[in-house]
Amino acid sequence: MTLLPQLLRKQLTLALEEADAEIPEGFQVAISLATDARFGDYQSNSAMILAKRLKQNPRELAQAVVDAGEWDGLCETPEIAGPGFINFKVTTEILQKHTLSVFIDGHLGVPQAATPHTVIIDFSAPNVAKPMHIGHIRSTFIGDCLNRVARYLGHKVITDNHIGDWGTQFGMIIYGWKKYLNKEALAEDAIRELVRVYRQVNAEAKADEAVMQECRDELVKLQQGDAENHAIWQETVDLSLDQLRSIYDWLDISFDHYLGESFYNDRLGPVVDELIEKGLGEESDGAICIFFRDIPALAEKPAIVRKRDGGFNYATSDLATIDYRISEWNADKIWYVVGAPQQLHFQQIFAATTLRGNDVNMTHITHGSILGSNRKIMKTRDGDNVQLLDVLKEAVERAKVLVVEKNPTLSDNEQKDISEAIGLGAVKYAELSQHRMTDYIFSWDKMLSFQGNTAPYLMNAYVRTRAIFRKLDGNVTFPDTITLEAAGERNLAIKLAQFGETVPDILNDFRPNLLANYLFELAQTFHGFYEECPVLKSEGNTRASRLLLCELTSKVLKQGLDLLGIRVTDRM
C-alpha cells in the first residue's frame, strides 16, 4: 500500500516536470506533515528550496508548479502560502479509500523494509550478583523497543544480553561465599545475599591487605579452572540469572541469547595473537595496544587488548564477541544500546573492527543518564540509588489502588492483571517518551504518574474503544465503504494514516519517543472524536464508519503500544 505523502510526492514531482522547472541533480521533493491544521494535511517547502537554487521567486515557482500539476482525485488544488509553502489537503474520497486499505492491511499501513537486515541488538547487559537499578531501564527499554520495531518492519533480529558475568569482583564473591554465606538468605533472595557478602568482603579487603590477597588468589584459581571455585561461580551466575529472568519476564522482555563475557573467555587469547600477527597489536608499556594513528580523534587513544599483567579487558572481549556474531549469526548490523559514557570505547572497537577487515555495520545507540537528586549519575554504591524492582513494584501498587477504586466488581486476578499492565506500562512509557539523549533526574512522581501524557492515557483511549464494542450486541460487520463527514472523523482518519509514516522513522535515528509522541497524539485525537462523535447512538453509514474508525484506532493503539513493549487491557 502507498502512504499519502508518497502519493503527494509523486504528484508534485510530476508537476515540477510539467512546469519545466530545472531540477538540480539529486534534488528530491519533500512532503511533511502540516505544522498546523489550518494549512491542510501536508505541506512542502520544496518550491522555496528549489527557487533559492535557481534564483527564482519562490511563490511564483510554487504557483507555476501548482498550475502545471494534476491534482484531481488526490487533493484539493494546493494553496501557496507564506514565503512559498505548498499546502495540501487530501480529498475525502482518497482519505476514505486510504483508511479502508489501512484497515485491511496486516501491518496497519506500515511498509516493510525494502532490504531486510540481520541485526544483532546488544542491550540491557546487567552484571550478575548485583541488582538491576533504575539506570538499567534506559538500555533495557530502548533496546527492547528497537527489537520490536525492527522485527515489525521485517528485519531479522537477534537479541543478545551480554551480561557481566566475568570479572575481578568474583575474587571477593568467592572468598565471601566460602566464609560468610548465609544459605537461607541466599535461598530467599540470592542477589541481596550476594551483595551483602560482597560488601562485607570489600570493606574487609580495603582494611586488610591479607584479605585482599586472598581474594586475588581466589580469582586466579577461578581463572585457572579450579573446580570448587568454578562451581561457586557457576552457581552465582545461575542464581543471578534466575532473578534477572523473572524481572524480564514480568516486563515481557526476552532475549534470544544470554552470552555473557565468560562465554568469550577462551577466545580472547587467539584474538590478541591474531592482532599481533597482523601487526595491529603493538606492545606499549608492557601492554598490547591497537593504535589508530590515521584517525585524528583516536590518534592518542589506543585500545588496550592485553594488560601488562597478561589479563584481557573489555575491548578484547568485545572484539571476540563481534567475531562470534559475524561468524555464527551472519550479522550485518550490530546495535549497541549502551550509555553515552562509553562512546570512546565503541569508537575504538569500531575502528579496530574496520582495521581487522570486517565491514559489519555497527552503531552505538547512546542514551543519557538517569541522575540522582544531586545531579550526579546514580551509581550502585550511592545511597540514593533506586532498585529497578522497587520502582516496578511501587508502580503496580499505586496502579492497584486506582484500579480497585474504579473497578470494585472485578475479580482479584483481573485487578492484578490490569494493575500490572498500567504500572509497568507507565514506567516504560516514562522512559520511552523521552528523547534518549537527554539526562534526567529520577523522580518517583514522574515515573509513576498516571495523568496526562502517560501510558494510562493511551491505554484509556484503547479501553474506550473496547467499551463500545462490549456494548454492541451480536457480531460486528465492518463496512467495505466508509464516509468521513464530521471534523472529528476526518482528523482521526488523517492521524491513523500517519502510523505507517511514523514507525519506519523510529529507526532513522533510533528514537522510540517519536512513536510515543505519535500515539499520544492519536489518543488525543481519538478522545476528541469520542467527545464529538457518538458511535452507538448514530445510525446507518455514520455508525458503521465510526465503528470502523474505533476498531482501527483500537488496532493501531494496541500495536503501537506493543512496539513500545506496553500491554493493553480491555478495562481499566
Place this chain on the structure above:
RNA sequence: GUGCCCAUAGCUCAGCUGGAUAGAGCAACGGAUUUCUAAUCCGUAGGUCGAAGGUUCGAGUCCUUCUGGGCAUGCCA
C-alpha cells in the same frame, strides 16, 4: 588541557534532515458528565528558546566565542 553531550513556560519535557504566530503534560484558574469508562474533554494564563555575534529570503535548529551543568580522557567493565 583535549573531545563528546546538554541548556526551550513556575516544574518535567517535545520540537526528525533550518521553514509559517515555538508546542505538550504537570501545577494554577474557569467550565463540561444522571456518560459509548471523567485515568476524559473545552477554555484562560504562562516564553527576549543560557548570553553575544555570524550565515540565510527565513535560525530553538547551522557556524564562532562565552557562561553554566553532565560525561570521557591507557591497563575496571
